[in-house]
Amino acid sequence: MINVTKTFLPPIEEYNKQVQRAWHNQWLTNRGELVLELEEKLKKYLDVSNIIVTNNGTIPLQIALKLLGKQGEIITTPFSYVATAAAIVWENCIPVFVDIHPEYLTIDETKIEQAITSKTTAILATHVFGNPCNVDVIEAIAKRHNLKVIYDAAHCFGVKYKGKSIFDFGDISTCSFHATKLFHTGEGGAMFANDTALRHKMYYSHTFGHIGPVDYYGVGINGKLSELQAAMGLSVLPYMENILEERKKIVAYYNDNLDFSKLKFIKIRKDSDWNYSYYPIIFETEEQLYKVEKTLNEVEIYPRRYFYPSLNKIEYISGSTMPVSENTALRIMCLPLYVGLDISELEKIVLRINSSL
Numbered sequence: 001m002i003n004v005t006k007t008f009l010p011p012i013e014e015y016n017k018q019v020q021r022a023w024h025n026q027w028l029t030n031r032g033e034l035v036l037e038l039e040e041k042l043k044k045y046l047d048v049s050n051i052i053v054t055n056n057g058t059i060p061l062q063i064a065l066k067l068l069g070k071q072g073e074i075i076t077t078p079f080s081y082v083a084t085a086a087a088i089v090w091e092n093c094i095p096v097f098v099d100i101h102p103e104y105l106t107i108d109e110t111k112i113e114q115a116i117t118s119k120t121t122a123i124l125a126t127h128v129f130g131n132p133c134n135v136d137v138i139e140a141i142a143k144r145h146n147l148k149v150i151y152d153a154a155h156c157f158g159v160k161y162k163g164k165s166i167f168d169f170g171d172i173s174t175c176s177f178h179a180t181k182l183f184h185t186g187e188g189g190a191m192f193a194n195d196t197a198l199r200h201k202m203y204y205s206h207t208f209g210h211i212g213p214v215d216y217y218g219v220g221i222n223g224k225l226s227e228l229q230a231a232m233g234l235s236v237l238p239y240m241e242n243i244l245e246e247r248k249k250i251v252a253y254y255n256d257n258l259d260f261s262k263l264k265f266i267k268i269r270k271d272s273d274w275n276y277s278y279y280p281i282i283f284e285t286e287e288q289l290y291k292v293e294k295t296l297n298e299v300e301i302y303p304r305r306y307f308y309p310s311l312n313k314i315e316y317i318s319g320s321t322m323p324v325s326e327n328t329a330l331r332i333m334c335l336p337l338y339v340g341l342d343i344s345e346l347e348k349i350v351l352r353i354n355s356s357l
């Protein structure tokens with residue numbers, strides 16, 4: 001069976017070696033030695049000045065919205081994983097959707113200003129499949145209207161824009177280290193902010209607000225990564241170069257062999273170093289997508305309709321119509337992409353797709 005992704009696992013001896021450190025310390029959480037080391041190593045790897053690792057990629061969205069959204073209207077994208085919109089609703093803010101650009105698939109920055117009202121507090125946009133939003137224009141709009149910017153950068157491990165980590169953009173950026181993501185800790189995530197005072201609030205927000213055993217800065221939640229998760233991160237991180245190398249080869253194979261007279265790939269924004277995190281293809285029609293899905297499923301190959309449906313169609317959100325996002329969601333599918341997917345499997349996937357277009 002071939003799924004859209006397969007979790008990368010380091011040699012178990014290397015994971016054991018890390019886990020033994022936790023045994024030796026008899027210390028499993030509350031920002032122990034392994035979490036602190038992981039943060040230091042990630043800072044170097046990502047070339048960022050700050051990071052707070054968290055227990056998943058959704059909690060940092062909630063913390064960001066709690067601190068910056070202030071129960072107002074949040075301008076957001078309908079084309080993302082459900083966590084983006086759900087976090088807004090969960091934090092008692094109101095999602096206000098702005099449609100996406102048909103090629104980049106990120107929020108259409110030219111439509112943001114007309115959605116701003118006196119109740120708007122922040123923009124929460126997703127760098128879709130590791131493809132950066134138009135961060136320059138979004139920053140200018142936010143400045144002009146005194147809004148905060150949060151980026152759901154769950155897909156963006158290692159992505160750079162104009163030579164800088166994409167996590168450096170916006171007031172807060174978040175990432176996911178879920179088992180299906182490019183870099184993972186099983187479950188996990190991170191949040192980034194350049195403003196010291198804001199980072200301080202984020203930090204205590206993820207540790208129940210503790211300032212000491214009996215004193216509190218303010219309200220908090222439990223967003224801590226455990227030592228066992230950090231052990232996974234520390235044993236996966238040394239493999240990142242290999243992981244990227246392998247993925248790059250698979251992406252090149254798809255690029256060279258898929259029939260792009262009838263398909264499209266997303267347009268990657270200029271000046272960005274992309275991370276080979278997903279391989280989305282866009283069909284001309286939904287019928288084509290169904291046909292390809294069926295022929296692949298017949299031989300136990302399972303691509304994923306990602307993202308589907310457009311988030312404005314979800315019953316508890318029900319935003320206004322978003323033609324580009326809705327139409328794209330009907331026609332887009334992510335192809336298998338993971339370390340260990342071999343050439344004969346790739347040949348089979350490509351042959352089946354091309355012959356049913």
Ligand SMILES: *Cc1c(COP(=O)(O)O)cnc(C)c1O
Nearest residue numbers: 056057058081083154176177178
């Ligand atoms: C995976 C993902 C999340 C959620 O991350 P978790 O670690 O699973 O909580 C949020 N947003 C996007 C775009 C994602 O793909």
